[in-house]
Amino acid sequence: MITLYQFRAQPGLPNPSPFCMKLETYLRMAGLAYEARAVLRPGSRTGKCPYIVIDGETLSDSSLIINTLESRFGHPVDGKLTLAQRGESLAFQRMLDEHLYWVAVYGRWVAQPTALRRTFLEGLGIPRFLSGVAAWAGRRRYQSVLNAQGIGRHSPEVIWQLGISDLQAIAHWLGNRPFAFGDTPTVLDATLYSYVGNIASSPWDNPLKNAALKHRTLMDHFSRMLARYFPELAA
Ligand SMILES: N[C@@H](CCC(=O)N[C@@H](CS)C(=O)NCC(=O)O)C(=O)O
Incomplete structure (x- = not known):
């Protein structure tokens, strides 16, 4: 277990x-x-x-x-991928985990501090009297982390565009395939839909969320994955 x-x-x-x-x-x-x-x-x-x-x-x-x-456990999920597919999968996972993630962090913690407190932290059950402090501390911390990472040194327009380009790249690559490598979901699908769901369900509007919502390919992929693995949450 x-x-x-x-x-x-x-x-x-x-x-x-x-x-x-x-x-x-x-x-x-x-x-x-x-x-x-x-x-x-x-x-x-x-x-x-x-x-x-x-x-x-x-x-x-x-x-x-x-x-x-x-x-x-004998490669139950990615076992059937070719070596070339494993390479593509790793490259896209790195793009999502090590690049798009930071734009999403900027969107969640830095870009809209008031909304962060009211809609995100309180929505997660953090009591009102703590959410202001948590938002302030989180914002300070992530400003410093994003500055060290490098993304935080750009203007807001450039930061958003960096993430929007990632979404566009993977949406074009996915095309009209149901999953990243055909009919069977793999680890890359688990990674991709996690970011798309995360970004698209942001409680406030921002350019990254708006871009995600416009990519039908990505939103359909998200719904397909959610229905398959978390049917209790699928609409
Ligand atoms: N590379 C790690 C990243 C995990 C990560 O950054 N988790 C964040 C939440 S999205 C976290 O735990 N943050 C708490 C902290 O940094 O104190 C992984 O793939 O698990």
Whole structure:
């Protein structure tokens, strides 16, 4: 049995963290039994969510966990991909996890501080008296992280455009295929729909959300994945 530690679910979405959503979806795709536990402060070695405990061992980082589970359980999800497809999958996952993610972080934590407090944090169940402090602290922290990462040094217009280009690139690549590599979903599908769901369900409008909503290909892919793996949440 696997214990999955992640943040509390966001209304209408498996998780407000794309990394948590990707990993929980992977566990369902692979048919691995798990118990999910919600945490506010991650207790992993990296201090981040998600992490799992399996056979008494704690593993962290969604991609590293997936790699370990794929090897341990006979590659149940990506096993049929060719080496070239694995390369494409990894390249797009890196684009989403290491680039688009930061634009989404900017959208959530930095761009609209008032909306962050009122709609996002309070929507997650954080009491009103704490949400102002959490928004202030989160905004300061992520401004500094985005500055160090580099994206935060651009103007808002450029930051949004960096993310919009990522969405456009993967939407064009996906075309009218139901899933990234055909009829069977893979880890890249779990990753992609987690970002699209996360961005599109932002409680406030922003250019990245508007771009996601306009990509029919991406929104249909999101609905297809949600219906398949989280039917309890699909409309
Ligand atoms: N590379 C990690 C990234 C995980 C990550 O950044 N998680 C964020 C939530 S989206 C987190 O736990 N943040 C808490 C913190 O940084 O204190 C993974 O794939 O799991």
